[in-house]
Amino acid sequence: MFFVLIYAGIYLHQKITIHTIISPIIGFITPLIIYFTYCFWFDNIEEFQQLFYFYDVKTFLIYSENDSIWFVGFILLTTLLSLFIKSPKALSVNNSFKKNWILLIINLIISLLFVLIIEDKNASEIVYLLFPTSVIIANGLEEIKSSLAKNVIFILILIGVITHQFLL
Incomplete structure (x- = not known):
């Protein structure tokens, strides 16, 4: 893929x-x-x-079996918001960043499709989503002017990572 x-x-x-x-x-x-x-x-x-042999698309029940659904949902929501914040500005200029931004979005879509079609889900497939989501979130946070909002988002992600680690 x-x-x-x-x-x-x-x-x-x-x-x-x-x-x-x-x-x-x-x-x-x-x-x-x-x-x-x-x-x-x-x-x-x-x-x-x-x-x-390709198998049917499986559900995301592995993520709802434990308490990681909140953390995964928060990361996906933050990624989508960052995409909506950064994409208009990134796509309006005609330079290499625009090309790289399009490649990053393609990488995110392919990673999501890969996570969907993988047969044996054990939550390790989220590693494929780490690179595109982290770059997109970082670029989205770059567009936020308020340092308080940035710090709140960073603290929420940090708390999510720490609690997610101890809950698993």
């Missing part, structure tokens, strides 16, 4: 050459060939074929 991000970056930054087009494909196919060879050698082709 993150393969799309590579080509989006190549397209947005206008670095389209034969090397930038073929290198990600070779980098993707090479481990597949090596893994197929391994499975073929040990007569376990079914395990290799399991890589290409």
Whole structure:
């Protein structure tokens, strides 16, 4: 799924050459060939074929089973608010930040889709959301002028992280 991000970056930054087009494909196919060879050698082709089976979208019940739903909900809400605060300003200028902001949004969407389709949810898939959400939240907080509001949000996130750590 993150393969799309590579080509989006190549397209947005206008670095389209034969090397930038073929290198990600070779980098993707090479481990597949090596893994197929391994499975073929040990007569376990079914395990290799399991890589290409996609499952239905699972629910987020793993996040509501424990008390992490409040913290995850707060982070997602803060991310959405930061997107709405920063996006108009970032997309109005025509520089490299605009391109990087679009790539960051694509990364967030792909990460969310990945978290949705992963079969065995154990809350470790949230790691894929850490980078895009943290950068988006930081850029959104940069737009807030009031230092009191920034400090309140930082304290809420800090309290959430600490209590989330002790509740799990």
